Amino acid sequence: MTQDILKVEDLKAYYQMNYFGIEREVRAVDDITMTVRKNEVYGIAGESSSGKTSFIKVLAAAIRPPFRVINGSVKYDFNGKPIDITTASEAEIEAIRWKHLSYIMQGSMSVLNPVRRIGRTFEDFAARPLGLSGRAFRERVVTHLAKLKLSPNVLNAYPHELSGGMRQRVTIGLATVCHPEFIIADEPTTALDVVVQKEVLQLIRDIQKEMGAAVIFVTHDMSVHANVADRVGIIYAGRLVEEGPTREMFFAPKHPYTAHLVASLPRIGDTSQRPALEGRPPSLADPPQGCRFHPRCPLAVDKCRREVPPLETIGKDHRTACWRWQDVKPLDHVHRANGQEAIA
Numbered sequence: 001m002t003q004d005i006l007k008v009e010d011l012k013a014y015y016q017m018n019y020f021g022i023e024r025e026v027r028a029v030d031d032i033t034m035t036v037r038k039n040e041v042y043g044i045a046g047e048s049s050s051g052k053t054s055f056i057k058v059l060a061a062a063i064r065p066p067f068r069v070i071n072g073s074v075k076y077d078f079n080g081k082p083i084d085i086t087t088a089s090e091a092e093i094e095a096i097r098w099k100h101l102s103y104i105m106q107g108s109m110s111v112l113n114p115v116r117r118i119g120r121t122f123e124d125f126a127a128r129p130l131g132l133s134g135r136a137f138r139e140r141v142v143t144h145l146a147k148l149k150l151s152p153n154v155l156n157a158y159p160h161e162l163s164g165g166m167r168q169r170v171t172i173g174l175a176t177v178c179h180p181e182f183i184i185a186d187e188p189t190t191a192l193d194v195v196v197q198k199e200v201l202q203l204i205r206d207i208q209k210e211m212g213a214a215v216i217f218v219t220h221d222m223s224v225h226a227n228v229a230d231r232v233g234i235i236y237a238g239r240l241v242e243e244g245p246t247r248e249m250f251f252a253p254k255h256p257y258t259a260h261l262v263a264s265l266p267r268i269g270d271t272s273q274r275p276a277l278e279g280r281p282p283s284l285a286d287p288p289q290g291c292r293f294h295p296r297c298p299l300a301v302d303k304c305r306r307e308v309p310p311l312e313t314i315g316k317d318h319r320t321a322c323w324r325w326q327d328v329k330p331l332d333h334v335h336r337a338n339g340q341e342a343i344a
């Protein structure tokens with residue numbers, strides 16, 4: 001039986017700000033319930049400002065004011081040792097960081113100190129969790145770097161001396177050298193060219209398989225999900241609106257927003273007009289009543305404007321939050337071609 005390594009329940013996390021006495025609340029994560037299984041790669045998609053990074057920050061225990069957890073729990077099960085990171089102390093979180101739970105942040109330069117050689121950064125991150133020093137530590141790092149096709153020379157380099165792809169591989173190396181059970185990656189391939197993107201994705205996948213780790217990663221790029229994820233979750237305006245096995249999400253989406261994301265995937269050589277989605281994502285300081293997608297939804301009816309659709313199970317491992325999921329059209333030719341190309 002597959003076991004859950006992460007269980008998120010009723011999670012709400014808001015940015016609560018006070019500008020000259022005026023309170024402002026941005027509901028970036030608004031009632032998310034989901035799980036990730038051992039050995040699974042779970043992809044999170046959604047457009048800009050939908051709350052993907054905010055959600056990931058809670059999972060990575062990287063919450064800083066004005067961002068706060070308002071409700072719910074985020075429970076990991078590391079080899080039978082449970083921890084709820086919404087209530088854990090700093091010391092408890094420090095004890096799991098890198099060794100059990102690691103985080104590849106957006107933009108590799110932000111974790112690599114520009115004035116420290118890569119070798120030093122490895123020491124800062126990994127020497128203590130691994131309990132190694134001197135030659136033993138260096139050997140462990142060099143062996144790990146070889147898996148990432150990086151020569152030991154990178155340890156003497158400063159970040160600016162490496163290419164973007166190498167820096168990203170170094171970041172993956174940092175996040176995986178301690179063999180964590182759970183890896184969180186936020187836009188791990190954005191800003192890399194297409195060939196390097198593929199390499200980096202394959203590396204994440206290989207390392208995940210070799211270590212038996214679970215991975216949750218964020219990208220707005222659906223074709224990346226098609227290549228890497230076992231399951232995909234779609235976030236819209238702070239909420240999980242659909243979740244399912246990757247193939248099903250591409251070939252039989254059951255939320256109009258997912259259907260739109262799949263239909264708008266670019267395809268090589270295709271110059272046809274893509275169906276545009278009217279409007280913009282709502283402000284998370286003042287989201288619309290009912291279904292948050294209703295102002296842009298081609299299927300919206302009165303009920304959608306009034307009542308929040310629950311995320312209901314509609315098939316094996318498939319959940320959707322749409323009052324009209326049964327009316328989400330079977331794939332038209334655009335979907336099918338995109339799905340096939342993306343999944344191929």
Ligand SMILES: Nc1ncnc2c1ncn2[C@@H]1O[C@H](COP(=O)(O)OP(=O)(O)OP(=O)(O)O)[C@@H](O)[C@H]1O
Binds near residue numbers: 053
């Ligand atoms: N430090 C902050 N203070 C206040 N609001 C913030 C902060 N960081 C993010 N937000 C707001 O939270 C909401 C969700 O942002 P978030 O970065 O999580 O979205 P995202 O889906 O990851 O977007 P992107 O793909 O652009 O990174 C947005 O409305 C954003 O303006």
